[in-house]
Amino acid sequence: MGNFKIELPKIIFGRDSIEEVPSLCSRWGKRAFIVTGQSSSQKSGVLDFLISELSQLGKEIAIFSVHPEPSALDVDRARESARGSDFVIGVGGGSALDVAKATAGLVYEEEPTADFLFSKAEISTNPIPSIALPTTAGTGSEVTQVSVLIAERNGERIKTSIHHPNLLPCYAVLDPSLTLTCPPSITASAGADALSHCLESFFSLGANPLSDTIAMQGIALIMNNLKRAVERGDYESREAMLLGSLLGGISLSLAHLGAVHSLAHSLGALKGLPHGVACGIFLPTVLRFNQPKIEDKLQILARYLEMDSSSLIEKVADLLSGIGIPKNLREVGVREEEVDRIIEGCAYSRSLKYNPRPLSPTDLSSIIKSLL
Template identity: 40%
Template sequence: MNYDHFTANWHYPTNIRQGIGRIIELPEHCKDLGMTNPLLITDPMLAKLPMVSQVICNCRDHGIKCEIFHDIVSNPTKQNILDGVIAFKKGEHDGVIAFGGGSALDAAKSVALMVGQILPLWDFEDKDDSWTRVKTETMASVIAVPTTSGTGSEVGRAAVITDVDAQVKRLIFHPKMMPSIVILDPELTLDLPPKLTAATGMDALSHALEAYCAPGYHPMAQGIALEAIRLIKNYLLRAVRDGQDLEARAHIMVASTMGATAFQRGLGAMHALAHSLGALYNTHHGLLNAILMPYVIKANRIEIEDNIRRLSRYLALKDACFDGFLTWVIGFREQLNIAHTLKEIGINECDATRIGIMAFNDPCAGGNPIQFSEKQYTDIFINALNGNI
């Protein structure tokens, strides 16, 4: 099959180089940004795969000295960032290649931020005007290369980092954390296992869906979210069933980037709860969003029903109404072999009140169509725990 029509250069919201095999262009993009000795930041599992060694060899073959840092956990911590900063300075690096899934990308963007700062990491948490404290002139440039299709961190201006001491996830933000160049090469996702393909794809759906339903005024973001949801509906199941389906992989990768582009309009209760649960249970973020999705949709019904009805028509659902859409979400998850309840993935009720408080205080709660109370968040959690929709 000729995949030329899947190749494009976009300049929104940053410089994106999309297409099969475009990872080969990485050395050229390093040179464009003045990088001669970048630090490639990835996770331990990816670091063992041939694709990473091939990328490093390609860089070195083109005169780019490239070293690797991979001491990152699945939900990156402050210590991971501090260790990355040490590696960056010790190697006298001049830029960052963020390579991997959301954890690696978030960690890499945070390292690139912190190599030029005097203040500690938590001083740049997304609260009030904390971002104005950043010394932008000493931040490192970032090239982002996602290898999953879910988080969309490659086009994000923030990173989610776990505060181990407080057992919360903190959002580190600055507009210049947005990577300068993004390479979207679907070939890099071909070996992603079905379960991770499904969980990350549902993460992308949660981004687009919450952005679409958010109350803020941003018609452009809402339109992008709408099309991202359609692409996920049409192609995610294909990618899960046949990991070598390049057409499906390409569309889901773009949909992931679109979902993250759209969520500048806002996220909501799915993410407020997923952040809280992820901090306490160290569970995959995309899986949490996938399980929480129908329970949050139902809780938001009174405010989002008209939007969901329009979305259902755009998706050409047979039953184009709120209940029809909710039924489709539940059925879609089932086809993807995703659990229906939080209990099925080992979460219990012992922290229910605490989770409600944490979700209420999460930054994403402010973007939800309804401003739920702590008790309401606890109730949604318990419903998702027991399967009560």
């Protein structure tokens, strides 16, 4: 069965849960540092709400805005600005949450953020408390101790991650209404990421009974609601997707991910693609590659989903193409001469070793070339 352990933030999920945030931070000090994305928190009104409520509590507020696919240098700047703050609120998609978590976790470290990404430095100081408020249903970052960032190494852009308990938020507050203004394209890519988290952790070599239970429920929620969330975007489908995304974050924390994420991080760094799009492109092909090693679990999952196990992977592929995820790498501008660079980028990923079927560089090459 294997051992497992997990540390999670306190999780508050449901309609109007955003209203609990002011009282959660009332016991912390005066200075709030809010990390937000480009527009989602303004559109959903959550930023205005936080500014108004925190001001009424007498808090001083600094706001730091991040762009998609943030870098270690962005976190360096955020850490510099956050010194002296009493707590951090991350509000936005995965990029804002990952920067918020790394800022809270590394704020009093001396070394640059890239040193923690490449294991040249160890975290030795205490974090400041933080709250994560997702406005997209995708990364599950609100419950993980991971921050995914881009940094330069030997002249190449590398996408990799910091894993540390310091990065775990104190609270994850998931209010589905904050995701109502998420546009269809981001709903689709975030949903493809969440689906990849649940499926990869279900089939991971690190899977255990707890992660399996959580991942299966996440897969069912996402398979049944992602298309409707993209097309209609009503509250019920958003709520189901946010829960699916949360379950993906918990299951990946328990079980780890696989080759989809190794390839997606490498491709994302090379092409600047949204992470969920990169995951969605690779997911069906990697599942087909893994199929000889995951037959038993495919059957368990198919029974749970009341589907035929022989068509499950194709159902995943149909769902992804139905929400506009590109079917191949040509559509996102990858050329044959870039295949080796994608394979090299996979070396920085911790996920490859948990893939249920071992992958040699030749296997990675075949998977990438089959998508060209």
